């Protein structure tokens with residue numbers, strides 16, 4: 619899978635040649651290509667996020683950069699003199715690249731991943747009790763690279779966790795060794811186990827045992843300091859049964875979710891809908907998810923991480939260099 623493939627979008631043939639050139643109002647000249655194999659014609663921008671847009675790309679990028687650094691929708695519209703509708707449209711276009719880039723991430727194999735999981739919360743549409751909000755956001759972040767596998771919002775119910783952990787199962791399929799750590803919900807272990815387990819036949823009578831797949835570990839924080847007996851609980855526990863061949867030992871100081879918590883703090887800064895004590899709520903869950911998808915793209919593929927000094931997708935080993943803003947707009951949506 620080549621993100622920047624120049625092949626024919628219909629038949630993937632490389633027998634493509636420039637057919638005609640045309641001048642756009644504000645984005646220079648573009649080429650219409652012709653495919654010799656299937657006889658189709660397509661433009662440079664076919665199925666990309668800028669197909670059909672007339673605003674100069676440099677301006678769109680400036681606006682979206684401001685948005686992903688935390689400027690609210692109204693403020694951005696005022697500062698750049700563009701309509702809110704346009705900004706929302708550009709963000710939708712970019713957010714629709716997420717499935718393509720997620721697919722790209724999932725075709726790679728990984729030796730060992732440590733995933734930190736956490737949830738953070740914001741209001742959607744109006745102020746409600748936290749338990750009724752659709753603004754719960756699950757973050758699953760790979761520790762070493764800071765790559766975000768999951769950044770999805772919704773009501774804090776089984777569905778939200780199931781969606782996140784189903785994705786994690788796809789990641790597990792590409793990994794020999796995966797550890798999930800969380801200080802947050804206890805559901806992570808249970809639901810992951812329900813979706814993704816192996817049945818172990820050991821030749822003994824009785825029902826065969828279910829275990830997590832080989833190489834997968836889950837550690838969750840024990841909340842509540844002491845047992846009734848007065849003995850202190852261990853800080854972390856393994857909530858679900860692991861495969862007998864999994865190396866279950868993890869150093870205690872390795873078990874934490876500090877990196878994902880740091881990310882949550884940066885998301886509160888960089889996504890205006892997550893800022894505390896303001897009235898900048900997202901209008902609906904879908905609109906909140908749109909802003910999260912754009913953050914996901916920029917965080918994983920474009921922005922150099924403050925601590926690692928590398929783009930997370932590069933550190934994870936799925937790209938050689940980060941994707942520039944300009945390049946983002948040349949990636950074709952996977953059909």
Ligand SMILES: [Zn+2]
Pocket residue numbers: 626627628629630631653654655656657658
């Ligand atoms: Zn073709």
